[in-house]
Amino acid sequence: MDEKDINIQSNQTEQDLDEETLFVVSQTFKALGDKTRIRILHLLFQKECSVNEIADILDLRQSTVSHQLRFLKNVRLVKYRRAGTTIYYSHDDEHVINVLEQMIAHARHT
């Protein structure tokens, strides 16, 4: 059992969350609490995109997209790779995809 497993196990028996976990969870919900960021993430769950592509598909200004991508990168929800002069963004976390998909299903069910 490595250190990560031990931490997960000990967390399950705690009655309160530790400060670092609380911080990350609240920051992540904050990141998800914005319509434009939700649209960008939802798109990036489906495919890797450049800033231009995101701006085109979602009909947003490039400066808006860049600003929101920086925010999402800071909370580790997106990552990027460079190919020549183009930077491609993609999502960086399966857990958050699941949360967002659950939320979308929740919004749509009756």
Ligand SMILES: [Zn+2]
């Ligand atoms: Zn529901």
